Amino acid sequence: MGNKTVIVGAGIIGMYTALQLAGRGEAKNITIIGEYLPGDSSIKYTSPWAGGNFSAISGNDDDTLEFDKVSFFHLRGLFDRFGLEAGLKMLPSTEYWDFLPEKKKIDSLMSYIPDLCIIPKSDLIPGTVFGVKYTTYNFNCPRFLEFLYRHLQSQGVTFLRKKLAHISEAWISPCTKTVYNCSGIGARHLPGIEDQKVYPTRGQIAIVRAPEVQENRMRWGIDYATYIIPRPNSNGNVVLGGFLQKGNWSSDTYSYEREDIFERTAALMPELKTKIKEVLREAAGLRPSREGGVRIEREDLSDGRVIIHNYGASGTGYQSGFGMSMRAINLATNQSKL
Numbered sequence: 105m106g107n108k109t110v111i112v113g114a115g116i117i118g119m120y121t122a123l124q125l126a127g128r129g130e131a132k133n134i135t136i137i138g139e140y141l142p143g144d145s146s147i148k149y150t151s152p153w154a155g156g157n158f159s160a161i162s163g164n165d166d167d168t169l170e171f172d173k174v175s176f177f178h179l180r181g182l183f184d185r186f187g188l189e190a191g192l193k194m195l196p197s198t199e200y201w202d203f204l205p206e207k208k209k210i211d212s213l214m215s216y217i218p219d220l221c222i223i224p225k226s227d228l229i230p231g232t233v234f235g236v237k238y239t240t241y242n243f244n245c246p247r248f249l250e251f252l253y254r255h256l257q258s259q260g261v262t263f264l265r266k267k268l269a270h271i272s273e274a275w276i277s278p279c280t281k282t283v284y285n286c287s288g289i290g291a292r293h294l295p296g297i298e299d300q301k302v303y304p305t306r307g308q309i310a311i312v313r314a315p316e317v318q319e320n321r322m323r324w325g326i327d328y329a330t331y332i333i334p335r336p337n338s339n340g341n342v343v344l345g346g347f348l349q350k351g352n353w354s355s356d357t358y359s360y361e362r363e364d365i366f367e368r369t370a371a372l373m374p375e376l377k378t379k380i381k382e383v384l385r386e387a388a389g390l391r392p393s394r395e396g397g398v399r400i401e402r403e404d405l406s407d408g409r410v411i412i413h414n415y416g417a418s419g420t421g422y423q424s425g426f427g428m429s430m431r432a433i434n435l436a437t438n439q440s441k442l
């Protein structure tokens with residue numbers, strides 16, 4: 105068992121971290137510990153519930169802009185390498201805003217997304233004031249996680265199913281030098297961490313079968329999000345959402361929220377109703393949000409051990425997580441740049 109490096113968490117943040125370390129020849133030194141592992145489903149395990157795609161939902165601060173940019177660049181390599189088998193595909197996307205997004209955000213996206221164009225005012229849908237179109241990355245999130253699980257194991261990474269009663273249990277042997285804390289929403293309650301800045305942003309989704317829908321459509325409000333996101337390599341499944349409910353820990357799903365999702369997504373794509381062949385299921389997930397944003401931080405313990413925190417990805421773990429994990433790894437190796 106590789107125990108020099110321990111990653112706490114088998115969500116997308118832990119998996120991106122392992123993937124990058126494995127690429128540096130470190131696979132056999134890594135153990136990933138998780139109460140939940142790919143293939144599981146729990147309200148305490150956010151990653152399988154994501155839409156997911158790369159979108160403009162992320163923040164406007166310099167770090168987030170950089171994480172998105174770095175991730176977008178590296179996603180190209182992942183898509184070329186793993187492709188549809190891993191549940192990855194590039195699809196057209198249209199995003200509308202009820203308010204004007206920050207110029208800094210749009211300038212940043214335009215600097216690296218080659219085909220991004222601003223929608224003329226005359227083509228905006230009623231109630232919106234801004235919009236963009238571009239080709240983006242789509243993830244079949246459960247499939248991608250399970251693909252990475254198999255891939256990392258084949259490279260020599262060890263997975264250990266275990267609920268840590270305290271973060272100190274992550275040092276599984278005297279050889280363990282570095283622990284990456286990628287515990288997501290779990291960081292709120294994990295003894296030894298108990299970060300009270302961590303809170304959930306709940307989203308309910310509906311999964312439908314609509315094979316003809318081959319594009320993303322999203323609308324951003326101040327306190328809501330409406331989205332239509334096809335799941336690559338899924339027999340035509342499409343994720344419809346959603347909600348941004350801060351502080352709501354509920355795993356329940358509600359019929360009135362389902363109706364609201366169907367109403368809003370039909371307004372966003374009028375032809376959607378005729379394209380839905382079957383409603384498959386509803387689900388709720390908790391985005392691991394954090395006051396002040398993500399925590400990517402190195403802690404040097406008095407006995408020479410090192411812990412690198414990397415959690416709080418909120419609604420953007422798939423699209424920003426690669427850059428976040430690169431920053432975390434550089435902190436472990438004392439490099440300052442991404």
Ligand SMILES: Cc1cc2nc3c(=O)[nH]c(=O)nc-3n(C[C@H](O)[C@H](O)[C@H](O)COP(=O)(O)OP(=O)(O)OC[C@H]3O[C@@H](n4cnc5c(N)ncnc54)[C@H](O)[C@@H]3O)c2cc1C
Binds near residue numbers: 118148152158
């Ligand atoms: C409805 C919805 C839609 C979304 N859509 C998108 C999207 O389109 N694009 C995008 O980029 N992002 C999206 N997201 C956000 C994305 O899903 C999250 O940012 C991401 O999954 C967070 O990953 P994580 O690895 O930090 O946490 P998690 O996936 O929750 O993983 C945490 C891991 O830590 C482990 N853990 C925690 N505590 C302990 C403990 N005590 N002992 C052992 N193990 C522990 C857990 O078992 C788990 O393995 C969406 C989220 C939701 C809910």
